[in-house]
Amino acid sequence: MTRQPGNPNRRRPFDMLRERIAENLATIKAAGLWRQLEPWPYPADSFHGQFASNDYLALRAHPKVLEAFHQGLQKWGAGSGASPLVVGYSNAHHELTEQLADWLGFDRVLLFSSGYAANQGVLQTLQSVGAVPILDRFAHASLYDGIKTLPVHRFKHNELSDAKTKITSVKAQMPEGTPLLVSEGVFSMDGDSAPIAGLSALVRQQNGLLFIDDAHGVGVTGERGRGAMDSRGSDGIDILSGTFGKAFGLGGAFVASDQQICDYMVQKCRHLIYSTAFTGAQAMAIQASLGVIQAEPERRGMLTRNISRFRDYAAQLQLRLLPSSTPIQPLVIGTSELALRLSHALRTENIRCIAMRPPTVAKGTERLRFTLSAGHTETDIDALFSALVRIFHQDKELHEACVVR
Numbered sequence: 001m002t003r004q005p006g007n008p009n010r011r012r013p014f015d016m017l018r019e020r021i022a023e024n025l026a027t028i029k030a031a032g033l034w035r036q037l038e039p040w041p042y043p044a045d046s047f048h049g050q051f052a053s054n055d056y057l058a059l060r061a062h063p064k065v066l067e068a069f070h071q072g073l074q075k076w077g078a079g080s081g082a083s084p085l086v087v088g089y090s091n092a093h094h095e096l097t098e099q100l101a102d103w104l105g106f107d108r109v110l111l112f113s114s115g116y117a118a119n120q121g122v123l124q125t126l127q128s129v130g131a132v133p134i135l136d137r138f139a140h141a142s143l144y145d146g147i148k149t150l151p152v153h154r155f156k157h158n159e160l161s162d163a164k165t166k167i168t169s170v171k172a173q174m175p176e177g178t179p180l181l182v183s184e185g186v187f188s189m190d191g192d193s194a195p196i197a198g199l200s201a202l203v204r205q206q207n208g209l210l211f212i213d214d215a216h217g218v219g220v221t222g223e224r225g226r227g228a229m230d231s232r233g234s235d236g237i238d239i240l241s242g243t244f245g246k247a248f249g250l251g252g253a254f255v256a257s258d259q260q261i262c263d264y265m266v267q268k269c270r271h272l273i274y275s276t277a278f279t280g281a282q283a284m285a286i287q288a289s290l291g292v293i294q295a296e297p298e299r300r301g302m303l304t305r306n307i308s309r310f311r312d313y314a315a316q317l318q319l320r321l322l323p324s325s326t327p328i329q330p331l332v333i334g335t336s337e338l339a340l341r342l343s344h345a346l347r348t349e350n351i352r353c354i355a356m357r358p359p360t361v362a363k364g365t366e367r368l369r370f371t372l373s374a375g376h377t378e379t380d381i382d383a384l385f386s387a388l389v390r391i392f393h394q395d396k397e398l399h400e401a402c403v404v405r
């Protein structure tokens with residue numbers, strides 16, 4: 001870094017920026033909120049000692065998915081070569097959109113490079129024509145980051161009466177606006193689900209729209225594995241987003257909606273228009289994943305059994321688990337320091353589970369988020385609880401923080 005000539009003491013804005021960064025880094029560290037990238041060295045099919053991934057159905061290493069990817073690479077190459085509206089949208093992409101639309105019961109599906117981009121894209125595009133998003137307070141960061149104008153309108157988590165109050169207030173403030181209720185099929189930090197039937201009824205009654213991000217639900221929950229689309233009231237969902245990065249075991253994302261909204265997104269959605277498409281090979285692998293999700297319901301059965309086994313052990317230890325029936329099983333501990341302590345203690349037992357701290361979760365609700373997969377064996381879950389028993393035996397304070405009071 002060079003200083004400007006003439007006045008060696010003159011500080012450039014760049015120096016000030018560096019100082020502010022240094023101050024912020026020091027604050028983050030002092031608060032116990034430091035995040036760091038740590039390589040995970042084990043292969044994709046190894047779930048032993050790993051309770052942190054979103055590969056809920058163990059499809060990341062499924063032979064059919066890998067085979068389709070290999071074939072796709074030969075046919076479509078390692079990259080798509082362009083954005084979707086140029087030449088990045090192959091027949092494989094198109095087939096995938098048709099299969100998803102058919103399976104989920106929507107007119108049409110659009111593909112995105114990530115769920116983060118898809119959520120931002122939907123919200124930003126619809127706000128430009130008068131949609132006013134009203135978010136469940138626990139909505140994912142990608143939904144918050146799609147809000148273009150402040151203040152952010154939010155309703156209390158899963159509370160229909162508060163959602164109604166917020167719609168009424170938005171309508172009074174912006175009579176020209178259309179309320180767009182935004183919630184999630186499965187909440188990423190709590191593992192609970194939105195009351196789809198109630199939200200659907202509310203938006204119909206209030207002449208609004210309903211947007212559900214089903215990143216953690218699609219492929220996993222519901223009788224047919226269609227997540228929120230298998231729940232009562234799903235016909236009231238106007239827009240659905242989902243990622244291929246979790247149950248599908250790959251990456252990329254989709255948005256499903258009616259013909260008109262999709263047409264408009266294709267004209268205006270910057271995240272779709274100005275971004276390189278994922279490769280056709282990946283589209284073929286996602287098709288294979290979808291095929292497995294449809295043809296192998298027993299994978300969801302294995303996952304359900306693993307969740308039950310996990311919860312049974314947790315009940316025996318009287319752990320403060322949130323009431324979740326999904327693969328997301330949060331153990332609320334209450335401080336960053338203790339959550340990190342448990343995560344580190346598990347690490348010494350060769351078990352990886354990440355401490356969730358602010359701003360990802362609210363202060364006072366710091367937690368370990370255990371995630372289960374169909375890929376876990378009974379032995380993997382037994383080993384986790386044996387480790388927890390050893391850890392609690394040695395650290396009474398930690399034990400106290402983790403059990404029901």
Ligand SMILES: Cc1ncc(COP(=O)(O)O)c(C=O)c1O
Binds near residue numbers: 188
């Ligand atoms: C609820 C929710 N929505 C959206 C996303 C973003 O999806 P992606 O990882 O594909 O960007 C995530 C992923 O972390 C999520 O948990």
